[in-house]
Amino acid sequence: MSQHPHDEFDDVPPYQTGEAGKHRAPGAAGTGGTGGSGLRWIGLLAVFVLLVGAFAYFIVPRFSDPDVDTTAEDQDAVTESEDQAEGAAEGEDAAEGDADPEEEPAAPQPASDTETPVQVANYQGVEGGEASMSAELEELDYNVVWNGDWNFEERAETPAVVYPEDSGEAEQAIAAELAESFGVENVESHDQASFVTLIIGDEYEG
Structure with missing residues (x-):
């Protein structure tokens, strides 16, 4: 079995629980914990955005629909009234057209018998x-x-x-x-x- 010369790593004490290796750069040991927390906040933010979008898409139109329906009904009522007015006017015109003007007496016709x-x-x-x-x-x-x-x-x-x-x-x-x-x-x-x-x-x- 070969014998290696003694170096500085032979003097490093054993790792403790949760302790990073001594050869890592300073501050590297806490990177894993901080990254997990950030991802959680990003996930919560994404869920919140989805909820706001769903609320705006499904709930808000329900509050605005009655006004739209009312406006449509009002428009239909106005259109119906206009149609009725036009129908009444046409009926009056038709009645006036059907009314016979004062008939003038027919002109005398030539005699069918020219001898009597x-x-x-x-x-x-x-x-x-x-x-x-x-x-x-x-x-x-x-x-x-x-x-x-x-x-x-x-x-x-x-x-x-x-x-x-x-x-x-x-x-x-x-x-x-x-x-x-x-x-x-x-x-x-x-x-x-x-x-x-x-x-x-x-x-x-x-």
């Missing part, structure tokens, strides 16, 4: 009214054979259309046609009428 004789009689109307009405009828191709004053019984209403009591279908048809063209409601037979006669009064201005 007709007359025009003026009963207490404007002077010369019978002549003006005769001209109108002639322009519509009616066969006007006479015009003048009504010299028979008093008339309660004018205008009126009368036709002979023994008249045929042609005369009754032309009487009805005259009444329709000139808006006459009173159409009747007359025992002294020789032809179909349109009686005008003060309603006709000529």
Whole structure:
């Protein structure tokens, strides 16, 4: 067995419990303890940051959601009100559009029978009214054979259309046609009428 020369390490006393080797640099023995404590604080800080993040992500929105919902509901209510107002306005416009304007009387139509004789009689109307009405009828191709004053019984209403009591279908048809063209409601037979006669009064201005 070889014998080594005596050196300075042979004089170092044995290690005690928890004691670092004498050959280490001064202060190196406590490095392990300090490092473990620092890691613990870093871990706790990381956990705290995670908790704060989770709180901000999950909890905070729950406090803010009611305001958002309320705002959305208010907006929906405003939109609904606007839609109802527009619907009411459209309904009023539709009602106004459906309302029939005051209808003007239809213009007299040309005669369908240009041969059956007709007359025009003026009963207490404007002077010369019978002549003006005769001209109108002639322009519509009616066969006007006479015009003048009504010299028979008093008339309660004018205008009126009368036709002979023994008249045929042609005369009754032309009487009805005259009444329709000139808006006459009173159409009747007359025992002294020789032809179909349109009686005008003060309603006709000529």
